Amino acid sequence: MPVNVLFSARSELWPEYEPLLRKGLAEAGMDFHLSKDIDAELVDYVVYAPNGSLQDFTPFTRLKAVLSLWAGVESISGNETLTVPLARMVDGGLTQGMTEWVVGHVLRYHLGMDRHITRQDGVWTPDAPPLASQRTVCILGLGALGEACVRALATLGFHVIGWSRTAKDISGVTCLHGSDGLRVALSQSEIVVLLLPDTAATENMLNADTLALLPKGAQIINPGRGPLIDDDALLHALNSGQVGHATLDVFRNEPLPPAHPYWAHSNVTVTPHIASETRPVTAAQVICENIRRGEAGEPFLHLVDRDLGY
Structure with missing residues (x-):
């Protein structure tokens, strides 16, 4: 059965991230399904941006981890519907x-x-x-x-x-x-x-x-x-x-x-919030590595401590 990866971020980011994520997951030797539209109960991993529409994780019954594209997770770390590991972006x-x-x-x-x-x-x-x-x-x-x-x-x-x-x-x-x-x-x-x-x-x-x-x-x-x-x-x-x-x-x-x-x-x-931003090329590598780790039973990178909020 393929690993189902849901991309839940602004739609304009999809053309940048899709080929990079596909390449990284393929190079990791994974059988996967990557899409912006997957039934919630089938999703294994969510590639996530907090400014997207997804806020309720309750329907994601087989979810293994949420992998944020943002370094800051203050808007999601306290989400009570999110009970699986949450990784922030460090790239x-x-x-x-x-x-x-x-x-x-x-x-x-x-x-x-x-x-x-x-x-x-x-x-x-x-x-x-x-x-x-x-x-x-x-x-x-x-x-x-x-x-x-x-x-x-x-x-x-x-x-x-x-x-x-x-x-x-x-x-x-x-x-x-x-x-x-x-x-x-x-x-x-x-x-x-x-x-x-x-x-x-x-x-x-x-x-x-x-x-x-x-x-x-x-x-x-x-x-x-x-x-x-x-x-x-x-x-x-x-x-x-x-x-x-x-x-x-x-x-x-x-x-x-x-x-x-x-x-x-x-x-x-x-300055208009330009000090740094997530770069798709390097961020996709981090996301793919965390999915590989999840499937291999290895510890995820950059996990958020919910008590500390980061």
Whole structure:
């Protein structure tokens, strides 16, 4: 009997993913049926995007796993009808894209690029930046994306502090955890990058109290999740000069409404959720490998801890 794989994501993604998934499953030597339309009671695996129409998994009586195309699973991890393993997307293309975006914006801040781009007034001001080793960068969140960014920045010579809710150990990086570690990390960091998941424990991680811990004029980069930041607190910190500038790629409401104060603020850079995205070529490889593992009785990759929400 073939393995039945349901593709449940936006229809415009199907032409990209179908040939890649077929190729990967065939190369794994599997007898399979891949389609956008399979009777629920026959489905073994769902290739899933949370913004699709499928929300009720109750009819999927022989389902073995749901394999998400998204790195973020906050909109599905609490779904009470989903009782089988849920895997989030961790793929090389997404990781590389995020690393490139984060490193680019850290270097932009470190080198003072905005100042030279906006000030072409004929005034010669030779104010060279410090070396990377003299600049402390904090990465909040040490999952796959956070760890990749930490390693890339450390390779460039930055003094990097990585913070996570639980203890981590990354060679060459100062790793802190817990509430005490967060206070220490923020108090030392001139540039802070948020790469945490969106959970009840991480909502408003940057708020009036934590923003006040930063060195005056520190800079914020958020390609993680919009709810990690208390927007009102950040705007107040920007207006007071406590935060020098914020580059924000994700927001509580997307697209960011045209009237939102971030758009007009001189010390905010808005980017339209482009820090990284799932690349079909590499994502399909991850999906096919997880299906192979499921059929071989091996552990799935990148399983979501329902208690933690990621």
